[in-house]
Amino acid sequence: MSELRELYQSVILDHNKHPRNFGEIDGASHYADGFNPLCGDKIHVTLTLEGDIVKSVAFTGAGCAISTASASLMTESIKGKTVAQVMQLFDSFHELVTGDTKIEVGAPGLGKLAVFGGVREFPVRVKCATLAWHTMKSALEGSDEIAKTE
Amino acid sequence: MTASNEQMPAPSLDVDRIRRDFPILRQQSHGHPLVFLDSAASAQKPQQVIDAMSEFYSRDYANIHRGVYELSQRATQAFEAAREKVRAFLNAGAAREIVFVRGTTEAINLVAMTHGREHVRAGDEILITAMEHHSNIVPWQLLCEDRGANLVVAPIDDDGALMLGEFEKLLSPRTRMVAVTHVSNALGSVNPVREITRLARERGVPVLIDGAQAVPHGRIDVRELDCDFYAFSSHKLFGPTGIGVLYGRSELLESMPPYQGGGEMILTVSFEKSTWAEIPHKFEAGTPDIAAAVGLGAALDYLGEIGFDRIAAHERDLLEYGTALLEAIPGLRLIGTAADKAAVLSFVLDGVHPHDVGTILDQEGIAVRTGHHCAQPVMERFEVPATTRASVALYNTRAELDALARAIVKTQEMFA
Numbered sequence: 378m379s380e381l382r383e384l385y386q387s388v389i390l391d392h393n394k395h396p397r398n399f400g401e402i403d404g405a406s407h408y409a410d411g412f413n414p415l416c417g418d419k420i421h422v423t424l425t426l427e428g429d430i431v432k433s434v435a436f437t438g439a440g441c442a443i444s445t446a447s448a449s450l451m452t453e454s455i456k457g458k459t460v461a462q463v464m465q466l467f468d469s470f471h472e473l474v475t476g477d478t479k480i481e482v483g484a485p486g487l488g489k490l491a492v493f494g495g496v497r498e499f500p501v502r503v504k505c506a507t508l509a510w511h512t513m514k515s516a517l518e519g520s521d522e523i524a525k526t527e
Numbered sequence: 528m529t530a531s532n533e534q535m536p537a538p539s540l541d542v543d544r545i546r547r548d549f550p551i552l553r554q555q556s557h558g559h560p561l562v563f564l565d566s567a568a569s570a571q572k573p574q575q576v577i578d579a580m581s582e583f584y585s586r587d588y589a590n591i592h593r594g595v596y597e598l599s600q601r602a603t604q605a606f607e608a609a610r611e612k613v614r615a616f617l618n619a620g621a622a623r624e625i626v627f628v629r630g631t632t633e634a635i636n637l638v639a640m641t642h643g644r645e646h647v648r649a650g651d652e653i654l655i656t657a658m659e660h661h662s663n664i665v666p667w668q669l670l671c672e673d674r675g676a677n678l679v680v681a682p683i684d685d686d687g688a689l690m691l692g693e694f695e696k697l698l699s700p701r702t703r704m705v706a707v708t709h710v711s712n713a714l715g716s717v718n719p720v721r722e723i724t725r726l727a728r729e730r731g732v733p734v735l736i737d738g739a740q741a742v743p744h745g746r747i748d749v750r751e752l753d754c755d756f757y758a759f760s761s762h763k764l765f766g767p768t769g770i771g772v773l774y775g776r777s778e779l780l781e782s783m784p785p786y787q788g789g790g791e792m793i794l795t796v797s798f799e800k801s802t803w804a805e806i807p808h809k810f811e812a813g814t815p816d817i818a819a820a821v822g823l824g825a826a827l828d829y830l831g832e833i834g835f836d837r838i839a840a841h842e843r844d845l846l847e848y849g850t851a852l853l854e855a856i857p858g859l860r861l862i863g864t865a866a867d868k869a870a871v872l873s874f875v876l877d878g879v880h881p882h883d884v885g886t887i888l889d890q891e892g893i894a895v896r897t898g899h900h901c902a903q904p905v906m907e908r909f910e911v912p913a914t915t916r917a918s919v920a921l922y923n924t925r926a927e928l929d930a931l932a933r934a935i936v937k938t939q940e941m942f943a
Binding site for chain 1: 878879880881882883886887890897898899903906912913941942
């Protein structure tokens with residue numbers, strides 16, 4: 378049960394219930410769709426860049442608690458960052474949830490995102506946590522393809 | 528279902544004894560006794576099936592047909608004996624009406640690619656229902672695209688039951704095939720297949736029944752059902768993966784062109800022209816999964832010994848018990864409440880996504896399926912992204928359903 382508490386921390390449950398930046402930015406400069414065929418989760422991410430900086434970001438979609446909270450916390454943590462910083466954060470987040478490297482849960486730089494450290498104990502849920510991030514990345518890269526988590 | 532003898536109360540099932548036949552059930556999952564409620568995806572295998580396959584490989588294995596040596600003859604006999612067991616299970620008129628394929632999916636593709644291609648022209652129609660599994664949608668879609676034909680979908684009501692009146696209206700002079708599931712995998716609804724075949728027969732339209740979800744729950748009588756094709760997979764029937772069955776009426780099978788070309792399906796081959804073997808071999812190109820056929824035969828023997836009526840009665844009890852348990856949970860909505868239903872409990876919880884439900888249940892040792900169950904149109908019909916589905920089989924118990932209900936309430940508390 379403790380692993381489960383680690384996965385569904387109160388921050389995650391809160392962002393699932395009350396997702397931040399939920400909606401769509403009119404006239405967004407970047408946008409993309411993401412889809413997880415495993416569970417049917419869909420997400421639409423819109424962003425507006427001002428120069429090199431993420432001025433605003435929002436998402437819509439339907440998904441599980443992990444994917445909704447991940448999208449919500451992502452929008453909070455990338456706003457105001459440069460594209461390069463966002464990409465760096467993408468890598469750190471990915472490492473955090475996959476446990477590919479020895480990145481410590483709660484390592485500096487991740488801020489609130491550290492609550493997703495428990496996901497690595499649930500391999501089938503990693504894609505839930507990363508869907509929003511992959512979608513955001515493909516929006517920034519201007520990709521026309523629907524983002525997947527492969 | 529076709530399993531009859533409603534008047535005679537079936538002697539109850541000795542579930543403890545049955546559970547001892549399934550070695551996989553004797554394990555812990557996340558520190559809890561495993562509660563396996565995903566048999567609609569694939570059923571577990573009794574020791575009798577495992578042993579039959581192991582003994583076949585240990586004693587009787589060789590490639591089948593045409594071998595002049597003893598071992599090949601023994602293997603051939605075992606393979607053909609399995610075909611006869613399937614014939615008896617379906618009450619088909621002849622063993623040559625039983626084609627071994629890889630599974631239900633391949634069976635449906637076979638009919639679409641052969642019978643379908645022969646008979647479907649531009650503007651023609653294939654009639655299916657809104658509760659089909661993707662495997663009874665996509666093969667027909669491919670055929671329709673290829674031929675410029677139209678896929679017509681009969682609606683289901685809010686309980687997930689087929690609207691038979693609408694279905695009848697959609698049977699048109701252009702309908703070339705009716706393809707319906709016997710039991711819905713996502714909803715549990717049992718279709719009135721006998722009525723469907725009667726309506727189609729009056730209009731001379733052939734009917735294919737996807738029996739994947741029906742066969743674990745009772746004996747099937749294809750002659751009583753009066754269908755033209757019946758498809759099922761061994762692995763949902765407590766047999767191995769890798770093998771399934773297409774029943775086809777012999778006149779139809781004989782008139783159909785081959786599906787795949789290769790060894791075994793030919794009579795003669797020259798570079799100018801080849802001729803085809805008799806049915807069913809015409810549709811069995813290449814070396815099949817011989818041991819899996821033997822395993823399927825053993826599964827049918829096993830179920831026959833327990834008694835299909837007893838299995839059906841046990842499942843009916845679990846379905847009623849489980850339905851009452853889940854309906855009593857506030858915030859839980861059952862998806863699929865048809866009057867005639869197989870032992871599938873598909874549901875959604877207010878404010879909790881099925882994927883989260885699945886993870887939390889898993890931590891309690893309970894294996895359920897979450898997602899769209901390869902029936903995305905059904906999810907759209909009920910306006911849910913996915914459901915959690917608990918499906919029961921002969922080895923499940925009331926106590927396991929109690930554990931399910933407790934874990935659901937725990938999930939709700941966590942997300943409250």
